[in-house]
Amino acid sequence: MAAFINGIGLISPQQTTDPAMFLPEVMEYTADFLHAINPNYKKFINPIEARRMSRLIKMGITSAKIALADAGCQMPDAIITGTGLGSVEDTEKILSSMNAGEQLMSPTPFIQSTYNTISSQIAITLKCLNYNSTYVHRSFSFESALQDALLQFEEEVAATALVGGIDEMTDNHLQITRRAGHWKTLAVNNLQLLSYKTPGALAGEGAAYFLLENQPNSSTYGILKDAKTIYNLEGSANMEDVVATFLSANEMDINQLNAVILGYNGDIEFDRVYDRVGSGIFRQTQQLWYKHLCGEYYTSTGFALWLAANILKHQLIPASVKFNNLNSDKLQHILIYNQYRNTNHSLILLSNK
Amino acid sequence: MEELIEKLKREVIEQLNLEDISPEDIEADSQLFGEGLGLDSIDALELIVLLEKSYGLKIEDPKDGKKIFHSIRTMAEYITEHQKT
Amino acid sequence: MARGVVITGIGILSSIGRNLPETIESVLTSRSGIGTLQHLDSSHKDEFPFAEVPWSNAQLLELAQLTDPLGYSRNTLLGMIAAKEAFHHARLDQLPHLRTGLISATTVGGMDRCELYFNDFLTNDSKNQYIDVYDCADSTEKIADLLRIGDYVTTISTACSSAANALLLGARMIRSGRLDRVVAGGTEALTSFHVNGFSALKILDKMPCRPFDANRNGLTLGEGAAYLVLESEEAAHIGNRKIFAELVGYGNACEAFHQTASTPDGKGAFLAMERALKISGINALSVDYINAHGTGTDNNDIAEGLAIGRLFVEKIPDVSSTKPFTGHMTSAAGSAEAILSILCITERIILPNLNLENPMPELRFTPVPKLIRGIDVNVVMSNSFGFGGNNTSLIFQKPNHK
Numbered sequence: 001m002a003a004f005i006n007g008i009g010l011i012s013p014q015q016t017t018d019p020a021m022f023l024p025e026v027m028e029y030t031a032d033f034l035h036a037i038n039p040n041y042k043k044f045i046n047p048i049e050a051r052r053m054s055r056l057i058k059m060g061i062t063s064a065k066i067a068l069a070d071a072g073c074q075m076p077d078a079i080i081t082g083t084g085l086g087s088v089e090d091t092e093k094i095l096s097s098m099n100a101g102e103q104l105m106s107p108t109p110f111i112q113s114t115y116n117t118i119s120s121q122i123a124i125t126l127k128c129l130n131y132n133s134t135y136v137h138r139s140f141s142f143e144s145a146l147q148d149a150l151l152q153f154e155e156e157v158a159a160t161a162l163v164g165g166i167d168e169m170t171d172n173h174l175q176i177t178r179r180a181g182h183w184k185t186l187a188v189n190n191l192q193l194l195s196y197k198t199p200g201a202l203a204g205e206g207a208a209y210f211l212l213e214n215q216p217n218s219s220t221y222g223i224l225k226d227a228k229t230i231y232n233l234e235g236s237a238n239m240e241d242v243v244a245t246f247l248s249a250n251e252m253d254i255n256q257l258n259a260v261i262l263g264y265n266g267d268i269e270f271d272r273v274y275d276r277v278g279s280g281i282f283r284q285t286q287q288l289w290y291k292h293l294c295g296e297y298y299t300s301t302g303f304a305l306w307l308a309a310n311i312l313k314h315q316l317i318p319a320s321v322k323f324n325n326l327n328s329d330k331l332q333h334i335l336i337y338n339q340y341r342n343t344n345h346s347l348i349l350l351s352n353k
Numbered sequence: 354m355e356e357l358i359e360k361l362k363r364e365v366i367e368q369l370n371l372e373d374i375s376p377e378d379i380e381a382d383s384q385l386f387g388e389g390l391g392l393d394s395i396d397a398l399e400l401i402v403l404l405e406k407s408y409g410l411k412i413e414d415p416k417d418g419k420k421i422f423h424s425i426r427t428m429a430e431y432i433t434e435h436q437k438t
Numbered sequence: 439m440a441r442g443v444v445i446t447g448i449g450i451l452s453s454i455g456r457n458l459p460e461t462i463e464s465v466l467t468s469r470s471g472i473g474t475l476q477h478l479d480s481s482h483k484d485e486f487p488f489a490e491v492p493w494s495n496a497q498l499l500e501l502a503q504l505t506d507p508l509g510y511s512r513n514t515l516l517g518m519i520a521a522k523e524a525f526h527h528a529r530l531d532q533l534p535h536l537r538t539g540l541i542s543a544t545t546v547g548g549m550d551r552c553e554l555y556f557n558d559f560l561t562n563d564s565k566n567q568y569i570d571v572y573d574c575a576d577s578t579e580k581i582a583d584l585l586r587i588g589d590y591v592t593t594i595s596t597a598c599s600s601a602a603n604a605l606l607l608g609a610r611m612i613r614s615g616r617l618d619r620v621v622a623g624g625t626e627a628l629t630s631f632h633v634n635g636f637s638a639l640k641i642l643d644k645m646p647c648r649p650f651d652a653n654r655n656g657l658t659l660g661e662g663a664a665y666l667v668l669e670s671e672e673a674a675h676i677g678n679r680k681i682f683a684e685l686v687g688y689g690n691a692c693e694a695f696h697q698t699a700s701t702p703d704g705k706g707a708f709l710a711m712e713r714a715l716k717i718s719g720i721n722a723l724s725v726d727y728i729n730a731h732g733t734g735t736d737n738n739d740i741a742e743g744l745a746i747g748r749l750f751v752e753k754i755p756d757v758s759s760t761k762p763f764t765g766h767m768t769s770a771a772g773s774a775e776a777i778l779s780i781l782c783i784t785e786r787i788i789l790p791n792l793n794l795e796n797p798m799p800e801l802r803f804t805p806v807p808k809l810i811r812g813i814d815v816n817v818v819m820s821n822s823f824g825f826g827g828n829n830t831s832l833i834f835q836k837p838n839h840k
Contacts, residue, residue, distance in 0.1 A: 047373040048391060079692070085573060086595075094631060095556045103481065104405055107398045110635030111697050111825065114545060115574065115595040120826030123694040129709055132692035132828055133603055136574040137593040144592040151610055176559040180569040231579075233588030343579070394699060398640060415640045 001154035005221040007071025007211030009063035010306045011036050012294045013204055019070045022310045026320045030189045033169045033203035034295035052108045056087045056168045059207035060118040061125055064162055071211035071219055077158035078131040079119050080148050082141030082165045084298020086115035088173045118166060139340035142299040146227040153214050164209035165299030174203055193266040193292045201265035204295015208302025216353050222312035223351045226250050230345040239345060240281045246347050258328040259286045261304050263338035265296040273342050287323040301338050308334040308350050357429045368403045369396050381426045397422055408432050443609045443685045444674045447528025447667030449520040450777050452764045453489035453660055457523050465789055468809055470763050472646040472658055478628045486642045489660030489765025490628055509567050511548035514577040517625030520663035521581045524621060528667035533677050536618035539590030541608050542578040543600030543624030545769045550627045577625055590617055597824030600624050602772025602832055606688040608668045618673040623665030623773035633659060647734030649759035650743060650805045652796040657733040660765020664774035683780045683834040687718025693827025699737050704745030710829035711749050718833045720817055725755045727788055729779040729820040732759020733766055747802035754803040762792035772822035776832055779818040783836045787811050
């Protein structure tokens with residue numbers, strides 16, 4: 001069951017907070033990780049209410065409010081959030097103080113560290129007593145939230161759903177996960193990301209909320225047709241077959257696809273997965289990429305969905321996201337394909353309204 | 354007492370992260386919870402932490418907090434009464 | 439027409455048993471798992487009672503039939519053991535493959551390791567194999583790999599209602615025809631991280647919890663894992679297997695009030711229960727038993743108690759909280775208590791609300807104080823209400839009950 005994307009709020013390392021603007025300029029960084037550009041949160045959240053909110057919560061509530069305003073919706077029938085890491089900052093605060101042997105613990109960071117606090121604080125802000133859930137499965141988190149929302153529309157239990165993908169990065173967490181080999185070992189230039197040809201990705205962060213609805217309105221970006229997560233059990237997934245089956249289940253074939261957005265993140269080892277499909281099933285498809293703009297994080301497909309939705313709405317592709325030299329005479333159907341360390345693969349399909 | 358009240362105002366602002374509020378904005382006798390500053394049960398717990406951290410005073414039952422944290426002045430009076438010299 | 443959803447397999451590991459048979463034995467003898475911490479080295483171990491799983495990580499490793507502890511958190515070990523029991527209980531290892539999902543729930547993830555190694559993570563390379571064990575997906579993926587489930591895998595975290603929401607999503611995935619089978623549930627190991635957190639919130643009782651008691655003074659933290667195998671009716675009929683119950687109703691509502699408190703009259707609880715009844719099509723009068731969330735905190739018990747009184751206007755079913763048995767298993771509570779609720783159907787019992795001495799005068803009901811045996815139980819409701827106001831209610835029915 002499809003749903004109309006009627007509102008978007010995105011806080012990211014690019015200038016994306018204003019829904020009226022579509023990548024007016026591309027931000028270039030040489031950094032250990034791409035930091036989200038924080039809007040003036042005081043414009044969106046009362047300072048007294050914000051007193052115990054971490055930056056992550058402010059990002060979530062703000063992007064949710066922007067999406068709702070964009071869609072002209074006051075009260076969604078469901079609030080569903082995906083977050084791979086939850087509040088890293090608050091968790092670290094607690095671990096640092098435990099490490100230092102502090103006996104007295106402040107309750108605030110503990111409450112803020114629970115993964116579902118984002119979705120729940122959005123509900124508190126809106127006084128929304130409707131369905132509320134949080135998915136926390138690495139790079140399936142946002143897609144699981146989308147799937148839940150699409151199921152709600154199919155079940156006809158919701159007419160609107162506020163769905164988000166949000167993750168943050170901190171210096172400590174970067175340092176730690178660098179040891180596990182996830183990231184580049186030094187600061188890199190985001191726009192030159194693919195030139196390094198080394199292991200490790202460039203980390204990022206962001207918060208993207210979408211107001212999905214069972215009918216279009218004047219602010220509709222496009223139609224979210226389907227979302228699928230593929231767990232590469234025992235390395236057996238054949239992504240060429242999976243993509244073909246996915247498209248066919250949506251009554252489409254590869255030739256109808258006007259663009260595919262790929263999750264290249266600069267990690268030479270895992271980017272090979274995209275090289276394979278890029279020269280395989282997608283060899284005649286216009287290929288785009290996005291993680292040089294937002295970095296790698298578990299819910300980065302939120303940024304990709306914002307990108308795809310805006311491409312459909314504005315009927316143009318920013319030069320900065322082009323990956324190959326193929327073009328398309330129309331912009332009607334876009335597929336997003338992302339994968340994390342060849343274990344968590346996901347597909348999101350959008351079409352024009 | 355007045356010195357303690359001024360100190361407490363600054364500490365409360367810091368512990369509760371009341372960014373946009375300055376000590377001048379808080380009246381010593383104004384209600385902190387419900388009406389007044391609109392603080393809630395989590396703030397009460399944070400104030401319990403403050404009392405223990407800065408003044409070594411332990412409040413076991415959060416329900417006792419209601420009387421103690423009524424205003425900055427009642428907090429100051431509690432501290433003055435209970436603090437070991 | 440939505441497909442029916444039935445339960446064909448159960449796996450549970452907690453302070454009251456390593457598996458389902460031991461759990462049944464404990465509840466039939468009213469044996470609580472609450473005691474003192476033996477394994478977790480917490481600064482609060484002499485201050486509060488806990489319902490700890492009485493096996494060390496080495497013993498759990500053995501129970502999980504693994505030899506190398508590297509990269510396994512206690513959380514994952516608990517989850518693997520219980521999920522495997524459920525899987526085998528339903529004999530899924532012997533049956534031809536159908537579209538099968540794994541929906542697991544946790545909030546602490548691998549924190550039981552990571553809180554010990556945080557300093558190492560920051561300063562040296564000695565614990566690098568545990569870095570990726572931190573997040574919530576780690577235990578889920580290790581379970582998926584163990585049971586070879588790959589068609590749909592995800593993890594939910596909604597605090598204390600997490601596992602109930604896993605069951606809720608599992609039911610919806612089957613009803614909609616997306617999946618034929620789902621292993622759904624949750625796992626949570628005790629960690630200093632959250633023991634300290636609950637202590638900072640001042641909601642831990644120095645005595646074993648006393649849900650719905652006028653003198654209650656907080657909750658008792660527990661740990662463990664619990665999974666159920668959900669199947670469509672058609673899938674369940676393959677292989678001549680027993681059906682333990684039907685999952686007929688589910689309701690999810692948000693309190694939208696405060697990060698750690700419910701509305702005084704339990705609005706969110708009311709809505710979750712009401713929505714579950716609506717989905718089930720069952721009249722409130724037909725509910726025989728409610729397994730309450732009943733944590734023993736001031737706030738939850740009054741909110742939930744009043745909500746039950748408001749919803750079940752004509753007749754209030756038997757009510758008990760089983761948290762005095764298992765402690766509060768947080769992200770695993772929803773599935774553990776779903777299992778205990780189902781046992782009321784299969785064993786023909788009503789589970790008692792232990793530690794009840796002075797029933798709350800504000801409520802229209804008194805929880806069941808002692809085990810009732812030899813009673814027909816057809817419809818049960820299981821409540822799980824989480825921090826942040828994530829409230830979920832599930833309804834199970836005896837198979838073929840009309």
